Amino acid sequence: MMNTKILPHEYSFIRKEVLNLISAYSSVNGRDVIDALQAIATEHIDALVADKPASLTALMQTMLDVKANRVTIEPALQTLKDDVVPFEQPTGKQLEKVFRKVKKLKQPEWETMDLRDDSFLGWNDPGMGRKYVVIRNESGQLQGAYGVIEPTVQKGVCAICQTIGNVSLFMAITKSGGDGTYTKSGNYICRDSNRCNRQLSQLDSLHAFFETVRAK
Ligand SMILES: [Zn+2]
Numbered sequence: 001m002m003n004t005k006i007l008p009h010e011y012s013f014i015r016k017e018v019l020n021l022i023s024a025y026s027s028v029n030g031r032d033v034i035d036a037l038q039a040i041a042t043e044h045i046d047a048l049v050a051d052k053p054a055s056l057t058a059l060m061q062t063m064l065d066v067k068a069n070r071v072t073i074e075p076a077l078q079t080l081k082d083d084v085v086p087f088e089q090p091t092g093k094q095l096e097k098v099f100r101k102v103k104k105l106k107q108p109e110w111e112t113m114d115l116r117d118d119s120f121l122g123w124n125d126p127g128m129g130r131k132y133v134v135i136r137n138e139s140g141q142l143q144g145a146y147g148v149i150e151p152t153v154q155k156g157v158c159a160i161c162q163t164i165g166n167v168s169l170f171m172a173i174t175k176s177g178g179d180g181t182y183t184k185s186g187n188y189i190c191r192d193s194n195r196c197n198r199q200l201s202q203l204d205s206l207h208a209f210f211e212t213v214r215a216k
Helices: 008-027 031-048 054-063 070-081 092-098 193-199 204-214
Strands: 121-125 130-136 142-149 154-157 164-174 187-190
Touching (some): 008 054, 008 193, 054 070, 092 142, 130 204, 142 204, 154 187, 164 204, 187 193, 187 204
Antiparallel strands (some): 121 130, 130 142, 142 164, 154 164
16 A cells, blocks of 8 residues: 655645634634635645545544634644655755855754754754755755845745744855855745744745745
8 A cells, every 4th residue: 555645845734724724613603604614625635635645534534523623633633744754854964065165064953853844954053143944856956055144033924935924134145156145135034944844835935935045
């Protein structure tokens, strides 16, 4: 039997759909409206995942119970999370190779990260005021970008996860400048990349972000 798996951003998408539906149970009156919302959530998840693991089928059944709440749905969400393919952890050497020009690269704090949340790796070096981001491209190769992350935090939309939260201005250091030059335009992104990953429910904006920070 094939063991179907889902990706971190798919898990985020499903979780968001499920929690939105469940919060409607306590705020919306009228069976018709509830029926419609259940149909929409089901449709969205069906469209996302064609080949569902059993854990997802079970979660979708649980979410249709109008008595479900954030607490009672949690075990089903956790079971689904066991079917998420984690970001494959690179070695320290591999990361040093990605950021060849960086001396004394700060490594991610793996113990604070759940790689099942991660569509990308993102970590800060507070001492240097820098953020590092790494993705795997379609052929599985690691690609990285790094830059200065401003110390100020403000409320805004993150360029990566497209969610309103605590963002800081990120100015990429491009490859082109021999000793590291700044791109003219920065992006506001979540200061906390662990949180960013948990909120990331589609990959388009992540890839668009990478295009801008790696450009030239
Ligand atoms: Zn974000």
